[in-house]
Structure formats: C-alpha cells, structure tokens
Amino acid sequence: MSESRVRNKQIKVYVTEREREELRRKARKCGIRVSDLVRDALIYSDDLNIVVIDFxxxxxxxxxxxxxxxxxxxxxxxxxxxxxxxxxxxxxxxxxxxxxxxxxxxxxxxxxxxxxxxxxxxxxxxxxxxxxxxxx
Missing domain, CATH: 1.10.287 (Helix Hairpins)
Structure with a gap:
C-alpha cells in the first residue's frame, strides 16, 4: 500500500452472492467502482435511512x-x-x-x-x- 494513499483504512463487509451482484450492477449503472458506491452511499448520502428494530x-x-x-x-x-x-x-x-x-x-x-x-x-x-x- 502506498504511503501517500489518502484512504488507508479498510473495512470488510461480508455479503451474499446475490447482494454482491446487486452492488456490482448498481456500481456499473453509476459508472463507478463498488467501493466508491458503498462509500458514497454510506458516508456522503443524507438520504440513507437505516431502521433498527430492537430484539x-x-x-x-x-x-x-x-x-x-x-x-x-x-x-x-x-x-x-x-x-x-x-x-x-x-x-x-x-x-x-x-x-x-x-x-x-x-x-x-x-x-x-x-x-x-x-x-x-x-x-x-x-x-x-x-x-x-x-x-x-
């Protein structure tokens, strides 16, 4: 990994094959990489709506x-x-x-x-x- 790399922390996320393909499809549609799609959706989007139900x-x-x-x-x-x-x-x-x-x-x-x-x-x-x- 390059010393000058701005993003130098990795987060692993496990998904099913179907979820992986869906992320790839959405990234292709937007013309970006999956990592950019996930980062943009989770960090920079104010439209994100996460519902947590307490079990x-x-x-x-x-x-x-x-x-x-x-x-x-x-x-x-x-x-x-x-x-x-x-x-x-x-x-x-x-x-x-x-x-x-x-x-x-x-x-x-x-x-x-x-x-x-x-x-x-x-x-x-x-x-x-x-x-x-x-x-x-």
Missing amino acids: KRLHRAWLEVHRQGVNLNQIAHALNSRGAEGYDRRALDRALELQRDATLRMMSALISLRDEARRHHVIIDVEPLDLGDDEG
Missing part, C-alpha cells in the same frame, strides 16, 4: 421460554423414572404455569416486534398463539 425484549422472552422448557424436561424425566406418585403435583402445576406465562411473554414480544416493524413499513406476519381454554 432485546424478544431475546429475553426466548431465554425464559428456554429455561421453562428445560424445567419441563427435568419434570418429564423425573415422572418417567419415578412415576407420577413420586412427584409433587403442586410443583408440576407451577412449572406448567411458568411455561404458559413464558410463552405468553414470548408472544407479546413477537407482537411488539411486529408492531414496531409496521411503524417502519416492514411487515412481519405473527399469528396469535391459541393456548386453548382448558386449564386442567
């Missing part, structure tokens, strides 16, 4: 669903090895209630994500979860 709530809900799933797995293992008489029914009911609550929080997080995406004109199709009405 933190969804991630927390997923972690809780996972934790409760692990709990249910442990309960199922205990029931299979000791039988139903060897397990506390209240503990089982509580674990099932926690799993249901975690699932509802997950659905709420997905709906919030869908609503935030819609505000930015991005459509995410999330069907409501039918948990049924039987509580026993």
